Every structure is written in C-alpha cells, then in structure tokens.
Amino acid sequence: MSAEVRITVGEEVRTVASGTSVRDVLDGKLGRDIIAARVDGKLVDLSRPLERSATVEPVSASSSEGLDVIxxxxxxxxxxxxxxxxxxxxxxxxxxxxxxxxxxFAPSRPFTVEDLPKIEQKMRELAKADLKVERVELARDEAIALFERMGEKYKVEILQGIPDERVSIYRQGDWLDLCRGPHVPSTGYLCAFKLTSVAGAYWRGDERNAMLSRIYGTAFADKEALQEHLAMLELARQRDHRKIGREMGLFLFDPISPGQPFYLPKGMIIFNLLVEYMRRLYRRYGFNEVITPQIFKNELFHVSGHWENFRDNMFLTPDPEDREARVDTGPEGWRVGYGVKPMNCPGHTFIYRAEKRSYRDLPLRIAEFSRLHRAERSGVLHGLTRVRVMSQDDAHIFCAEEQIEDEVAMNLTMVREVYSALGFTEPEFKLATRPEQHLGTEAQWRTSEEKLASALRRNLIQFEINPGEGAFYGPKIEIYVPDALKRKWQVATIQLDYNLPERFDLKYTTSAGSEARPVMIHRAILGSLERFIGVLLEHTGGVLPFWLAPEQVRVLSLSEKTESYARELTELLSKLGFRAHADVRNEKLGFKVREAELAKVPFMVVVGEREAAARQVSLRLLRGSKSEVMSVEELVARAQAEPLPS
RNA sequence: GCCGAUGUAGCUCAAAGGUAGAGCAACUGACUUGUAAUCAGUAGGUUGCGAGUUCGAUUCUCGCCAUCGGCUCCA
Structure with a gap:
C-alpha cells in the first residue's frame, strides 16, 4: 500500500502522497505562465493527480508545447x-x-466573416468569467451515450472509432467536449486570440461527405506575441508574388484565360535564365533535351493510363476533321479525340521505343521544357504557384533496376546544387511511400522505397516519411520550399515508375542477351517554372540575385547635360552582356532612385557632371544607403564579379 | 467543383436607390535637378457580365464570370 511516490522536479527529488496533483508538486514554481506539465515526457494538465513515481517538468505558455495547449x-x-x-x-x-x-462545425447555416466579431466577443466574456477547465474520465460507452443525448452525432462517430475503453472529456462551465487534452487550468488563461477566417471543409476531408463550416483563429501566450504575429502576416502580404509580379511588371493574369499567366518581357527574362541555367546543368549531368508533341490522340493517354486516372484534369479537343466536332469523354472517348498533354512522360516513351535499346543505352536521360496543360479545378488556382499551364524542368530517366539508386542519388546531388545556388538553404525532403491503391507487390515496394532512402542517405539528406503518399505506380521523393506565409509548396520531385514501362512495353537487351524491362524515373528539380518563380519571388521579396534580375543596371542621368554620357554607358554595359537601361527622363534624382528601388534594379549608376568630366560613375546598390564613386572600368569589374551559378 | 468573401479609372482605395471621387500612374507644360516622390494643367469609368424589381439601379434580388481565404487535388 505504498501511498507515496517519488517525484523529480529539476534537481529536486521529493516524496509526496500518491494522488497529489501536478499543481501541488510544482507549487512555488507556479507562475501564471505555467499552464501545463510534462510527466515522464507526457503532456498533462496541472490538475492531473500523480499516482506513480515520475519526473515532472513545468510547461510555460510561451514554449512551443505551451502554445499548442493555449x-x-x-x-x-x-x-x-x-x-x-x-x-x-x-x-x-x-x-x-x-x-x-x-x-x-456543422451549423444550421454556414458562418461568414461577419459572425467572427460576435464570436470573439463571446469568447472574451467566457475568458473573463475564468471558468475552471476540468478533465473527467469516463467509459467510452458512457461518453457515446452522453454525446448521443446531446445530439452530437459527429462526436459519437469519433468515439466509435476510438479503440480505448476509457476516454476523457473536458468541461468548462456548462459546456463540455470530447478531448485528449491537456488544457489550461481555466479560461482566464486565454487572453490573446483572434479569429482570422472562415472556410468550408469536408467532414474527414472527403468531398463525398458533408461540407462543414470551419473557423480559423490564432492564439498566443500574450498580446504582444499576437500583435507580432499579425504584423508578420501583414509583412508577408507585401511579399505576395502576385503583388510583386504586378509591381515589377513580370507577368499578368486575365479572366480571358484563368490560371494561365501572360509572361511580360521582364518575367520572360527570369523564365529564360532559369531554363538556361538548367540547360548548363544538363550538359554536365548527361541529360538530352527534346521537344515532343503538345497534343496527342487520346489513344496515347488510354495506353498510359491518363485517360482513366487524369482525364478530368485534361484539356480535351475533338478531332478537327470530325464534322460533329464534339468532345466525347465517355468510355469510348479515347477513340475519337485529342488531348493536350498534362505530362511529358507518355511522349518520352516513344523516343525510347524509337530504337531497339540495350543495356549500353542506359541510363537514358530525356529532358523537356514543353508547356503542360492541366485543367485544374477553378477553386484551386493561385497566382503562379497553382496554374493551368506550366513548364517543368522535366526529365525521364530510363534505367535498369540496379541503376536506380545511383540515378536517384545523382539527381539528389543536382537538387542540392540547384537549391543552394538559388538561395534556398533548407528545402524539406520527404519520402512518399506505398499508398493504399498500388501496383506491384509489397516486397517490390519495400525494395524501391529502400533504394530511395538509401540514395537520400548517400547525400546526407535528412528526410521525413510521407506515409501512403506515393504514386500508385511507385514511391517518390518530394522536395518542398516555403512561401512568404510559410505555406509549403512542393517543387522538386523524383518518382520511381514501374508502370509506364509495362504499359508501353518498353524493353532493353541485357549484357547476357536476354530481354528486360527498364524502370522510369520521373524527376523535376525546379518543378514547374511558374511555381518556382512564384516561390522565388516570395523568398526574395523580388530582390533577385544579380544574374537573375530582369534589369541589372540602370543608369540615372542627373540632368540633360549628362544624358549622352548615360546613354554611352548603357550601350557599353549592354555590349558587355548586361541588361542595362538608361533613365534620362526629366526628373529629379531622388525620384529616379525611388523608381529604380521599386523596380528592384541591383545596380544604380548615377552620372552627374562631376562624373561625366572624370569618366567616372557613382554606384548605388539596391537597398543600399551609400553610393560609391568609381571609374567605368571598376564598375564593369564590379558587375562582372557578381556571382553566377555554374 | 464545394464553403465563405470580394469585384468602382492602369494601380491603391472613397462615395451613394436620383446617371461616381481622391492619390499614384498616363498625357501636356514649366522647372535642369546629387541618391526613395518638383509644381501646374489635361484626359481617363455604361461601377466584372447578364437578367429581374423599380418612375429610376452602379447600389436591392437572382444567375454567370473572375479573384481572394480555405476544403479537395497537386508541380
């Protein structure tokens, strides 16, 4: 009948009566900012009684776990x-x-933003009332009966899916909810919150289920932290690539073609520079660039499986010679019309098949930047990051089973090189594994997943497992980078595919003279150039590295007297290959500097009469406060010294 | 596609059941300029599109289109 337990708090070890609450054990250390505790590593309420010897650590409101509780x-x-x-x-x-x-919530009518202030007000009242938050444990059956009486059928459904015999509910005032906890001791601890938006969301995330009404909010340990967070959101809005793209004149959208950007000359420069950069890498890494048709007979997509699995996302077109000219998307539709390609892979199999292949041809790496069209649902379009037409730095590698690991490892090296060259210091890697619906045996999947994992480890890359998120035809590595609002976007991907080689009956002759099936690796490093540019703009706030800046140098004349000198310099710089422009407008220098700053031109070259007389320039760097007078030669040397990716 | 919101001049935003206004940008002129906005003038809008209600709609109602925040999907 040991009625005592040994409790370790920090350095101190105490013996207390069994059943003593965490709060009492921590007594004395219990500031207002301590809202929960860890008992042997497990987060619990302060009111939790201690029934076993344990180590207890206080959890403060400002810690990440504390914030979670709040x-x-x-x-x-x-x-x-x-x-x-x-x-x-x-x-x-x-x-x-x-x-x-x-x-x-499942409300009688969906909530709107107008409801939020009212709800917030009520929340403040309830917080002010400082209702005690109590945990009550009960048998699951009892809980089911309780929520049934309350008419909470969703809670009943959740409870029916819980295997545990006992569950916990939390009560505050006359209100209660099924919850694992832990929670703050009383509602008075909640002082810094804001409801941010409403949205529809399907029950259990499945669009076949009822549409619920979701309210988003945020909360912090104190009002200052909340204010800081809201200010950060405001700052992020300034970095929205849609805003930057408009301001810098990079691209535009028009309802005449939803989800399809118009690249303006300056945006096209960025696009082309990225493509040129990838082409240089292709020469070094052994990729061969091709262009395949844009539109194929549906037969292609029928063989590839896109007709079955991707048709709803494809732009289909009738056969123009068909007098009826109608798109038949029914079961026989693949026999009559054409489809605009949503991916390059089926087309690439035709290049592979164009010759009798042997093991000596492998790995065969085929790259293509063609535009891909996907009929994304209207609700998902989002600036450049979610579009209906895109160009990927796409490639397909046809290789032998035993070459997979080396190929994946090589592509991962490439991924790391590209992302570090473009200033993304911490892309996130995930290994997406076997989904419920899949081709092939579990053993095959285990082997191929292991190959990808091993290639990641060879590159010393930390990665997470994304369970069940692989493609039905094979596992994949996904690479994510965040936008200004820290939303993660998948950019690069490396996917193993055993399916297409099968469907297109691809073969090669082995060294032993027998026939074997190659494996396809789908991979993109920047991913879609559209998305990549969008994320890059948010990442940099539009302040691109010198080599990517659409306008690299702007020569600002001080007055008409230096106009010809400014033009001469601009011409010189242009001849040397820099993207340089002259601003000889009849404006004050401050005005021209401001405009160059807003256009995010990395080099501002100011020329007044002093500089013109000495054949010098005054160089001001973007976001720099000081200018520097130097010779023309020095200016050129400075521009040439700006780093280029290899 | 689904839920909610929004749509007024190129951009950012006002106003209002009785035919819309500002700043910036554009254009014209003056100023000849020293590192983030010189001054003045001119022009610019069937208020996203289409119906309905009304003596009258841009404002109210409905439908459509697009955009924004999510859901779902995904590069």
Whole structure:
C-alpha cells in the first residue's frame, strides 16, 4: 500500500502522497505562465493527480508545447462561444495547426466573416468569467451515450472509432467536449486570440461527405506575441508574388484565360535564365533535351493510363476533321479525340521505343521544357504557384533496376546544387511511400522505397516519411520550399515508375542477351517554372540575385547635360552582356532612385557632371544607403564579379 | 467543383436607390535637378457580365464570370 511516490522536479527529488496533483508538486514554481506539465515526457494538465513515481517538468505558455495547449484551449473556448450563440450547431474536430487552430462545425447555416466579431466577443466574456477547465474520465460507452443525448452525432462517430475503453472529456462551465487534452487550468488563461477566417471543409476531408463550416483563429501566450504575429502576416502580404509580379511588371493574369499567366518581357527574362541555367546543368549531368508533341490522340493517354486516372484534369479537343466536332469523354472517348498533354512522360516513351535499346543505352536521360496543360479545378488556382499551364524542368530517366539508386542519388546531388545556388538553404525532403491503391507487390515496394532512402542517405539528406503518399505506380521523393506565409509548396520531385514501362512495353537487351524491362524515373528539380518563380519571388521579396534580375543596371542621368554620357554607358554595359537601361527622363534624382528601388534594379549608376568630366560613375546598390564613386572600368569589374551559378 | 468573401479609372482605395471621387500612374507644360516622390494643367469609368424589381439601379434580388481565404487535388 505504498501511498507515496517519488517525484523529480529539476534537481529536486521529493516524496509526496500518491494522488497529489501536478499543481501541488510544482507549487512555488507556479507562475501564471505555467499552464501545463510534462510527466515522464507526457503532456498533462496541472490538475492531473500523480499516482506513480515520475519526473515532472513545468510547461510555460510561451514554449512551443505551451502554445499548442493555449491554442487548443482557445479552440475549445471558440466552440463554447459558438454553441452558446448558435444553439443547434454541432461540433466536430478542432485541432491546432502551424500558426493557430481551427474548429469545424456543422451549423444550421454556414458562418461568414461577419459572425467572427460576435464570436470573439463571446469568447472574451467566457475568458473573463475564468471558468475552471476540468478533465473527467469516463467509459467510452458512457461518453457515446452522453454525446448521443446531446445530439452530437459527429462526436459519437469519433468515439466509435476510438479503440480505448476509457476516454476523457473536458468541461468548462456548462459546456463540455470530447478531448485528449491537456488544457489550461481555466479560461482566464486565454487572453490573446483572434479569429482570422472562415472556410468550408469536408467532414474527414472527403468531398463525398458533408461540407462543414470551419473557423480559423490564432492564439498566443500574450498580446504582444499576437500583435507580432499579425504584423508578420501583414509583412508577408507585401511579399505576395502576385503583388510583386504586378509591381515589377513580370507577368499578368486575365479572366480571358484563368490560371494561365501572360509572361511580360521582364518575367520572360527570369523564365529564360532559369531554363538556361538548367540547360548548363544538363550538359554536365548527361541529360538530352527534346521537344515532343503538345497534343496527342487520346489513344496515347488510354495506353498510359491518363485517360482513366487524369482525364478530368485534361484539356480535351475533338478531332478537327470530325464534322460533329464534339468532345466525347465517355468510355469510348479515347477513340475519337485529342488531348493536350498534362505530362511529358507518355511522349518520352516513344523516343525510347524509337530504337531497339540495350543495356549500353542506359541510363537514358530525356529532358523537356514543353508547356503542360492541366485543367485544374477553378477553386484551386493561385497566382503562379497553382496554374493551368506550366513548364517543368522535366526529365525521364530510363534505367535498369540496379541503376536506380545511383540515378536517384545523382539527381539528389543536382537538387542540392540547384537549391543552394538559388538561395534556398533548407528545402524539406520527404519520402512518399506505398499508398493504399498500388501496383506491384509489397516486397517490390519495400525494395524501391529502400533504394530511395538509401540514395537520400548517400547525400546526407535528412528526410521525413510521407506515409501512403506515393504514386500508385511507385514511391517518390518530394522536395518542398516555403512561401512568404510559410505555406509549403512542393517543387522538386523524383518518382520511381514501374508502370509506364509495362504499359508501353518498353524493353532493353541485357549484357547476357536476354530481354528486360527498364524502370522510369520521373524527376523535376525546379518543378514547374511558374511555381518556382512564384516561390522565388516570395523568398526574395523580388530582390533577385544579380544574374537573375530582369534589369541589372540602370543608369540615372542627373540632368540633360549628362544624358549622352548615360546613354554611352548603357550601350557599353549592354555590349558587355548586361541588361542595362538608361533613365534620362526629366526628373529629379531622388525620384529616379525611388523608381529604380521599386523596380528592384541591383545596380544604380548615377552620372552627374562631376562624373561625366572624370569618366567616372557613382554606384548605388539596391537597398543600399551609400553610393560609391568609381571609374567605368571598376564598375564593369564590379558587375562582372557578381556571382553566377555554374 | 464545394464553403465563405470580394469585384468602382492602369494601380491603391472613397462615395451613394436620383446617371461616381481622391492619390499614384498616363498625357501636356514649366522647372535642369546629387541618391526613395518638383509644381501646374489635361484626359481617363455604361461601377466584372447578364437578367429581374423599380418612375429610376452602379447600389436591392437572382444567375454567370473572375479573384481572394480555405476544403479537395497537386508541380
């Protein structure tokens, strides 16, 4: 009957009666900022009784775990407010997310942003009332009966999926919710929150299910942290690539072709420079560039499987010689029309098949920058990062099974080279593994997943597993980079494919003279150039490295007197291969400098009479406050010294 | 596609059931300029598109289109 337990708190070891609460154990250290605790590494409420010997650590509101608790508790507070204001609304789930939380409701009518201030007000009232948050454990069956009585059918459904015999609910005032916890001790701890947006969301993320009404919010330990976060969001809005693209004159969108950018001359410069950069790498890494047709008979997509799996995302067109001229997307549709290619892979198999291949041809690396069209659903379009037409730095590698690991490793080296050259210091790598629907045996999948993992390890790359997210035809490596709002976008991808070689009956002759099936590796390093440019603009705020800047040098004349000198310099720089322009407008220098700053021109070359007389220039760098007087030769040397990716 | 919101001059934003206004940009002129906005003038809009209600709609209603935030999907 040991009624005592040994508790370790920091350096101190104490013996207390079994059942003593965490709060009492931490007594004395319990500031207002301590909102939960870790007991042997597990997050628990301060009110949790200690029944075993354990190590207890306080969790402060400002720690990342503490913040999580606060946000989760705030989600509960919001649900309580919503149910108080809108009786009959059912609750579903309300997790924390990267920068806050959300809660999905089944309301009688969907919420709108106008509802948010009212809900926030109610939340403040409930927080002010400082309701005690209590944890109650009960048998799952009891809980099911309880939520059934309350008419909370979503909670009942959740409970039916929980294997545990006992579950916990949290009660605050007259409101309760099924929850694992932990939570803050009372609602008064929640003082810095804001509801940010409403959205529709499907129950369990499945569009066949009911559409719920989701409210997003965020919460912090104190008001200052909340303000800071909101200010950060505002700053991120300034970096939105759609705004930068308009301001810098890079591209535009028009409803006449939703999701398809018009590249303006300056945007085209960036696009072409990225393509040229990849082409240089292709020579070094052994890729061969091709162009294949843009439009194919549907027969191609029928063989490749796109007709079955991707047709809804394809732009289809009737056979122009068909008098009826109708797109038949029905089961026989592949026999009559054409489709605009959404991917390059099927076309590349024709290049592979054009000759009788042997092991000596492998690996065969075929690259293509052609434009790909995908009929993305209207609701998903998003600037350059989600478009209906794109160019990928796409390549397909046809290789033997035993070459997979080397090829993947080589492409990963390339990925690292490119991302570091373009200033993305920390791309995230994920290994997407076998999905539920898949071709091939588990053993094959295990082997190919292991090959990808091993190639990652060879490159000393840290990666996470993205379980079940592989393509149905093979596992893949996905590479993500964040935009200004820290939303992660998949850019690069390396995918193993055993399916297409099968479907197109690709073969090669082995050294032993037998026939074997090659494997295809689909890979893109920048991914879609559109998305990459979008992310790059947000990453840099539009301040591109010198080699990528659409306009590299702007020569600013001080007055008409130096106009000809400015023109002469511009011509000289242009002849040397720099993208240089002269601003000889009848304006004050301050005005011209401001415009060059806004256009994000890396080199501003100011020439007044002093400089003209001495054949010098005054160089001002973008985002620089000082200018430097130097000779023309020195200016050229400075421009030439700007780093270029190899 | 689904949920919510938005759509006024090239851009950023006002106003209003009785035919719309500012700043910047554009154009014209003056100023000849020293490192993030010189001054003045001119022009620019069937208020996203189409119906309906009304004596009258750009404002109210409905449909469509596009955009934004999400869901789903994905490079």
């Amino acid at each position: 946000r989760h508790s705030t989600a509960h507070l919001m649900a309580q407010a919503v149910q108080a204001l809108y009786p009959g609304t059912q609750v579903t789930i309300g997790p924390t997310i990267e920068d806050g939380f959300f809660y999905d």
